[in-house]
Ligand code: HGY
């Protein structure tokens with residue numbers, strides 16, 4: 001059998017072409033979910049899918065996938081990731097998983113290989129959750145972890161709803177929720193952390209994803225004159241928000257790794273130099289591979305927030321924006337990734353993912369695993385995100401071999417016309 005050859009230049013050209021969509025001045029991209037930029041990126045990838053004669057489908061929340069027929073019908077070997085980005089995104093987060101899957105399919109076509117099972121490549125709506133929380137929204141709805149109507153009604157940071165934006169860009173498709181349960185699901189992704197680079201390792205065979213807890217805290221106080229109001233008479237919402245932020249970091253410091261915590265957004269109003277803030281809105285992102293520790297962290301922070309607010313005569317309310325328990329990937333598939341990487345002569349490390357991914361939504365319904373390639377400086381959600389072409393090629397070669405194994409190659413003698 002001619003081994004299908006990945007063509008690195010073709011893959012990198014597509015990564016750079018998609019990188020032009022939503023390109024930022026100083027590099028990187030901003031393709032917030034369901035924005036015009038996400039729309040343009042979707043159309044570009046759909047055109048590439050059509051050029052490969054694939055059968056395209058879009059479901060009710062805009063997830064889109066393309067299927068390369070096998071000689072047998074039935075659940076496909078599916079690869080996939082996302083096109084949407086955060087506002088300071090890099091060229092590789094999500095895009096690599098979609099375009100590498102497209103490259104694997106094109107290499108199969110070039111080599112004239114027929115597979116027993118169909119092979120599919122998909123992109124999923126709003127993986128980032130940056131505009132509309134929670135993250136992994138599309139894949140979560142597709143796999144039944146999130147409710148469609150609830151998600152369509154979610155209002156984003158700019159006041160628009162998922163449903164209205166989905167219709168506006170024309171990606172409210174006909175396929176129902178759970179339209180497709182793959183034979184297995186594979187996602188290649190940049191690690192987005194420092195582990196592979198620090199350990200000089202080429203491939204991550206990802207064992208699972210840590211738990212994720214996103215909260216929004218709203219603190220209400222009393223605006224007052226910064227000069228005339230004695231400290232004892234203040235209800236300073238800004239102070240309470242700052243105390244919550246310090247407690248957020250203290251939890252990570254005291255729990256120690258792998259606990260992480262982040263205050264990504266903090267807005268005080270009226271936000272003027274001489275006015276004691278009457279209101280503060282902030283987000284907290286807590287993560288841990290151990291769900292019981294994650295729950296402890298959540299409880300401790302909520303309790304502290306109540307106490308800080310009470311001490312300042314303020315009120316505080318918490319809204320859950322996302323909550324996903326840790327997920328384990330399929331150990332046999334993880335082993336296969338590690339074995340194929342080693343067989344290709346690559347160093348490989350089994351490791352959990354610090355970031356959330358669409359793959360975690362498929363894990364409960366089919367064997368699922370991920371392949372990591374290194375992130376330079378561990379940087380991601382940063383316009384300087386970078387992974388070298390040779391490092392990408394190593395990961396895509398592993399992806400190809402696992403897809404061939406899972407899809408089954410039809411010997412030339414048995415090929416169908
Ligand atoms: O937040 C995450 O981990 C992912 O980038 N959505």
Ligand code: MN
Nearest residue numbers: 093094127357
């Ligand atoms: Mn991603």
Ligand code: MN
Nearest residue numbers: 086093128381
């Ligand atoms: Mn991301």
